Amino acid sequence: MSVLVTGASAGFGRAIAKKFANNGHKVVAVARRKEKLESLKDEIKNCQIIACDICNRDELLRGFESLDKDYKDVDILINNAGLALGIAKAQNCEFDDWDRMIEVNIKALSFITHYFLPKMIENKNGHIINIGSIAGTYPYPGGNVYGATKAFVKQFSLNLKADVAGSGVRVSNIEPGLSSDSEFSLVRFKGDSKKVEELYRDSNALKPEDIAESVYFVANMPKHVNINSIELMPTSQSFAALDVYRSK
Numbered sequence: 001m002s003v004l005v006t007g008a009s010a011g012f013g014r015a016i017a018k019k020f021a022n023n024g025h026k027v028v029a030v031a032r033r034k035e036k037l038e039s040l041k042d043e044i045k046n047c048q049i050i051a052c053d054i055c056n057r058d059e060l061l062r063g064f065e066s067l068d069k070d071y072k073d074v075d076i077l078i079n080n081a082g083l084a085l086g087i088a089k090a091q092n093c094e095f096d097d098w099d100r101m102i103e104v105n106i107k108a109l110s111f112i113t114h115y116f117l118p119k120m121i122e123n124k125n126g127h128i129i130n131i132g133s134i135a136g137t138y139p140y141p142g143g144n145v146y147g148a149t150k151a152f153v154k155q156f157s158l159n160l161k162a163d164v165a166g167s168g169v170r171v172s173n174i175e176p177g178l179s180s181d182s183e184f185s186l187v188r189f190k191g192d193s194k195k196v197e198e199l200y201r202d203s204n205a206l207k208p209e210d211i212a213e214s215v216y217f218v219a220n221m222p223k224h225v226n227i228n229s230i231e232l233m234p235t236s237q238s239f240a241a242l243d244v245y246r247s248k
């Protein structure tokens, strides 16, 4: 079985790639940083890599075409690559940050799904596993476009499920809460490691291996079972109270 994981150079994607490879799957690892993908390949062996920006459709298509036959027919597509940029309120954000999140989290994810779906339908077999976020459900200040991209992932997953019903193809959305030990917050805070430290301080947050475990679980349910979504949070995380701003 071939499993394609986007964003496999770090964080969740790397842990997911390892989990599947260690359980005998062929893994196609996609991300921009070639050296990180090479080191993953050295570690897990049964792996082919595509080093490119997933927003570059030509490079991506060349990468898909370059795969060996037994890697090319992807059975499980894990749309994991994604990012948040900034935590400012909407009125103070850079539009370029919004644009980039939409490009990666929505457009690239849709393009890759659109590429692999017809073959899955033809094979009457396949599983699309998207990595959403609790940010797609629960709003918070500074979540603005990031949360909206994950709300897209949530609804897109459900709408895909509606379209593929009866085809044997499955669709799932994994929605994690606060997770440490990935580069996510360093990217979001644009390299400010002090802010990252403060965010995770004494939080006992989720780890990439917890996400990999959830993804592996949904993929390994019997074929007649489709887990639509899994929302997971660290035990320490909860919901903020609804704010009321008073005039006096």
Ligand SMILES: NC(=O)c1ccc[n+]([C@@H]2O[C@H](COP(=O)([O-])OP(=O)(O)OC[C@H]3O[C@@H](n4cnc5c(N)ncnc54)[C@H](OP(=O)(O)O)[C@@H]3O)[C@@H](O)[C@H]2O)c1
Pocket: 006, 007, 008, 009, 010, 011, 012, 013, 030, 031, 032, 033, 034, 036, 052, 053, 054, 055, 080, 081, 082, 083, 084, 104, 131, 132, 133, 134, 175, 176, 177, 178, 179, 180, 182, 183, 184, 185, 187
């Ligand atoms: N960490 C959290 O708290 C959290 C919570 C909920 C959901 N999520 C979601 O989980 C997913 C993975 O996050 P993570 O925590 O593992 O973050 P991460 O450590 O920053 O990993 C992101 C991965 O995506 C790749 N990537 C980013 N932009 C790309 C692009 N344009 N083209 C190709 N690859 C790209 C990165 O690789 P390169 O830099 O090498 O390209 C990296 O491998 C994301 O979708 C994120 O939104 C994270």
